[in-house]
Amino acid sequence: MGTPPYYGPDFGLLQKQDPELAQVLLDELDRVRGGLQLIASENFTSPAVLAALGSTLTNKYAEGYPGRRYYGGCEVVDRAERLAIQRAKKLFNAEHANVQPHSGASANLAAYAALLQPGDTMLAMALPHGGHLTHGSKVNFSGRWFDVVSYGVRRDTELIDYDEVRDLALRHQPKLIVCGATSYPRLIDYGTFRGIADEVGAWLMADVAHPIGLMAGGAIPSAVPYADVVTFTTHKALRGPRGGAILCTEELAKKIDRAVFPFVQGGPLMHAVAAKAVAFGEAMRPEFADYVNKVIVNARALAESLSGEGMRAVSGGTDTHLALIDLRDVGVSGAEAEQRCAAAGITLNRNVIPYDPEPASITSGIRVGTPCVTTQGMGPQELKEVGTLVTRAVRHPGSAREVRERIAALLAIHRPYLSEY
Numbered sequence: 001m002g003t004p005p006y007y008g009p010d011f012g013l014l015q016k017q018d019p020e021l022a023q024v025l026l027d028e029l030d031r032v033r034g035g036l037q038l039i040a041s042e043n044f045t046s047p048a049v050l051a052a053l054g055s056t057l058t059n060k061y062a063e064g065y066p067g068r069r070y071y072g073g074c075e076v077v078d079r080a081e082r083l084a085i086q087r088a089k090k091l092f093n094a095e096h097a098n099v100q101p102h103s104g105a106s107a108n109l110a111a112y113a114a115l116l117q118p119g120d121t122m123l124a125m126a127l128p129h130g131g132h133l134t135h136g137s138k139v140n141f142s143g144r145w146f147d148v149v150s151y152g153v154r155r156d157t158e159l160i161d162y163d164e165v166r167d168l169a170l171r172h173q174p175k176l177i178v179c180g181a182t183s184y185p186r187l188i189d190y191g192t193f194r195g196i197a198d199e200v201g202a203w204l205m206a207d208v209a210h211p212i213g214l215m216a217g218g219a220i221p222s223a224v225p226y227a228d229v230v231t232f233t234t235h236k237a238l239r240g241p242r243g244g245a246i247l248c249t250e251e252l253a254k255k256i257d258r259a260v261f262p263f264v265q266g267g268p269l270m271h272a273v274a275a276k277a278v279a280f281g282e283a284m285r286p287e288f289a290d291y292v293n294k295v296i297v298n299a300r301a302l303a304e305s306l307s308g309e310g311m312r313a314v315s316g317g318t319d320t321h322l323a324l325i326d327l328r329d330v331g332v333s334g335a336e337a338e339q340r341c342a343a344a345g346i347t348l349n350r351n352v353i354p355y356d357p358e359p360a361s362i363t364s365g366i367r368v369g370t371p372c373v374t375t376q377g378m379g380p381q382e383l384k385e386v387g388t389l390v391t392r393a394v395r396h397p398g399s400a401r402e403v404r405e406r407i408a409a410l411l412a413i414h415r416p417y418l419s420e421y
């Protein structure tokens with residue numbers, strides 16, 4: 001394979017100076033071009049985002065905020081951060097934005113630091129029901145430093161049990177209620193969460209790392225009008241660089257900024273901040289709204305195709321970019337399915353399903369998402385076929401080669417990083 005065009009002329013330099021490392025970059029490109037990427041939390045950033053990431057802005061120390069730095073020479077990178085803040089505020093109609101968190105976990109840590117003291121009570125979605133590690137898991141700082149009460153989904157509907165959320169909130173009087181999930185395929189009713197938070201005098205935080213891109217493009221309702229604090233990542237359906245960000249009300253702006261720096265982080269990654277600005281700019285374009293609408297249409301087509309093949313979609317389907325598939329009737333564990341799909345050229349992840357009898361290392365489910373394949377230009381017809389191929393790979397491991405061939409035909413038309421978007 002020749003030099004990938006999106007790396008620009010500097011890639012030639014890297015190849016010359018450090019061929020071993022350059023080969024890693026080429027092999028990773030080959031890997032994503034050679035298979036189907038169905039991990040719901042991944043995407044393919046634009047070449048413009050990659051250009052900002054690969055820039056000299058990575059060199060600059062800029063502790064502090066624009067106009068208030070602890071280093072000299074920040075007048076240029078200040079412009080990048082101001083652009084990122086302005087664009088985030090406009091895109092999400094938010095009163096305040098902090099674009100410095102290095103990741104979603106860092107953003108959540110900072111939000112908790114702004115709103116809670118160690119030992120305070122928070123109410124959040126249980127990880128085995130679709131929450132996130134940072135929502136109070138015992139193996140995470142959130143579970144160790146706070147008194148965490150967890151809510152989940154109903155066994156019959158597999159939807160968030162808002163009555164349970166309200167009962168738990170009334171009983172435990174949390175200082176913070178967290179809504180948001182990593183493997184919940186349905187819309188979350190932020191208005192109902194707001195009502196419960198108001199009833200008990202709690203702050204409301206929405207961790208919308210997964211659906212933020214869908215919100216940016218107006219494909220689903222936004223959490224911003226309801227939550228005091230909104231945390232998110234920039235690299236999922238939003239299609240930006242790997243990183244995090246926080247939106248909040250003006251009332252909480254100073255607390256959030258101080259929590260991000262100097263409480264949780266030191267110097268911001270200015271190349272990543274610049275790349276976030278690029279991604280926010282891209283997300284303002286009409287093409288992005290079109291893209292995220294297609295992501296949802298594709299996820300529905302995939303969930304329907306899988307269900308039609310006897311691979312049950314948890315909650316009966318999806319309203320978002322992902323579907324959670326229950327494999328118990330298929331008689332294959334999530335771990336086995338992940339391996340079988342990998343052998344057939346399909347990258348996805350095993351995932352616990354609600355009330356899963358298996359541990360997280362095995363699981364009874366898989367999670368599939370459509371941000372990547374939609375960026376590649378696939379539509380519902382292709383996703384219908386993808387559902388058939390996933391099913392075939394999971395049920396019939398002996399057919400891995402045949403599945404790979406069919407995927408190669410799909411990818412011949414829809415390869416990533418072949419066109420501008």
Ligand code: DSN
Pocket residue numbers: 041104132182209
């Ligand atoms: N690890 C991410 C995911 O895959 O959903 C969440 O942070």
